[in-house]
Amino acid sequence: MGTQVFYFVATLSIIFSLMVIFAKNPIHSVLYLILTFFTFTVHYVLLNAQFLAVVNFIVYMGAIMVLFLFVLMLLNLNKETEPVKSPLIKIVGVIAGCCLIVTLVGSFKAVSINSPLILKDPGLGLVENLGKELFGPFLLPFELSSLLLLAAMVGAVLLSKRDEVEA
C-alpha cells in the first residue's frame, strides 16, 4: 500500500509543481507552491520522518509561504503589469533549461537509480533520535549553522534600519 500512496502523492507533487510554473497569476502560483509543500510533508510522513514532516509544515507552509503571499498581495502583480520579456531573454532561458536537463540526465545516469535506498535505522526521523543525532555527533555543524542564521538575521535588521543622520 505504501508504494501506491507514494506514486499517487508523487504524481500530485509533480502536477502541482508544474502548476506553479504555468499559473499566470503569481498568487495562484504561490498557492500551488503551498500545495506542493504539503505533498512533500506527506512524503516525509511516508518516510517515517515525522519531525521533519511537521517542521516542513510549520516553517515552509505556515511561515515562509505566508510571507511570500504577503509580499505578492502587497505588490498586487497581475497580467497587465507584468513586463513583456524580449525574445533574447526567452532564447537564453531555453538554452539554460536545456543545459539543466542535460546535467540532470547525466547525473541520473551516474547514480544507479535501480538500487533503492534503504534506511539503516527507520526510527531516525523521530524527534528523540533526531535530537540525539543533532546534539551528539553533529553538534558543531548545528551550532555553526545557527550562528549563520543569527548573522543573517542581524544583517537583515541592520539593512532595514534607516540611517540616523537621514532620519
Add this chain to the structure above:
Amino acid sequence: MDIAFIIEKFILVAVIFGISLVIAMYSTYAERKVAAYLQDRLGPDRAGPFGILQPLADGLKMFMKEEIIPTTSSKWLFIVGPGLALLCACIGTAVIPWGSPMLIGGKVVPLQVSDINVGVLYIFGVVSLGVYGVMIGGWASNNKYSLLSAIRAASQNISYEIAMGLSIIALLLMTNTLSLKEIVDQQHGFNWNVWYQPLGFLIFMVCSFAETNRAPFDLPECETELIGGYHTEYSSMKLGFYLFAEYINMFVSSAVMATLYFGGYNYPGMDSMATLLGPTWAPLFGTAILFGKIFFFIFFFMWVRWTIPRFRYDQLMNLGWKGLIPLAIANIIITGVVIAIIEKF
C-alpha cells in the same frame, strides 16, 4: 487496521466534531449573554426560554440570506477561503486527549483520535495554517479593505506565533515529550504545569488571544478602519463559516490551554474518584472536568473582550515583538537553568 478500529475512530471523530460545532454555536449565544451581563442588559431572550434557541435562529438566518459572489473576485479562491478557515479550526481537535482510556463493553477505548508523538507541533502547524483562510478570502474579495485586513491578520498571526512557540519550548523543556497524551498524564492529580510555568502560560494565553483574532487583538475586523474586515464582501453561510471558525478556534485554543497547562482531564482527588466510579464512568467524569476548564477559558475570552479595548496596530506589534518575545526567551533561559541546577543536585 481492522474494521472495529476504524469504526471506533470514526465514532470518536463524529462525536468530537459534533461537540465542537454545538459548543461553537452556543458560544455565540454565551457571548451575547455575557456581554449583556457585563453591560447590564438582558441579551437575547425571545427565541425559546431564556433565548436558548437564538443560535438556531441565527443559523437559519445565515442560510436564508442571499449568496453573493462579487463579479470582480477570484471565484474559486473566494469559496476556498472560508472553507479553509473552518477546516483549520476543526482539525486541531484530532490530537487533544479528551479523557483517560475508557472501558466500554470489555474494551478499552482511548478518548483521543490520534496520539502522534509530535502532537504539540501538530497543533502549532494547524495554527500557522489557519491564517491562509483569512488571507485567501481577503485577497480573493478584490477589495482594498479586505486585503488590508487580511494582511493585518497575517502579520499579527506570524508575529504572535513566534512568542507562542517560544513559550511552548519552555514547557517542553520540562515535559521532555511532544505527545499531548504524555504531557497530560504527567500532570496527574493537582500537579499541573501552570504551577511551574506561570509566565509561560501567560504568554501562551496572550498569544492565543491574538491567534484567534479575539479582542483586544481583533484588528483584522476593526469596523472603524476597515468596514467589516477581511469578510466585508462575504454574505450568507460563507460569512457564517468565518464567524463560526472564530468560535471553534476559541474552543480549540481553550482546550489546548487546559491540556498543556491546566492538567487536561486531571483533577485533585482523581484516584479516589476512579475507585469510586469504576473504569467506565471515571474517565467520563474526567472529560466533564476538562470541559469545565474549557468553558471557563471560553468565558474568559468573552470576559476580556468586553473589558479591554482594542489595541492600536503599533501597540500590538510592540507588545508582540518587544514585550512577549524577550519575555518568552527569558522564560526559556530561567527554565533551562533551573532544570540544570535540579539535575545537578
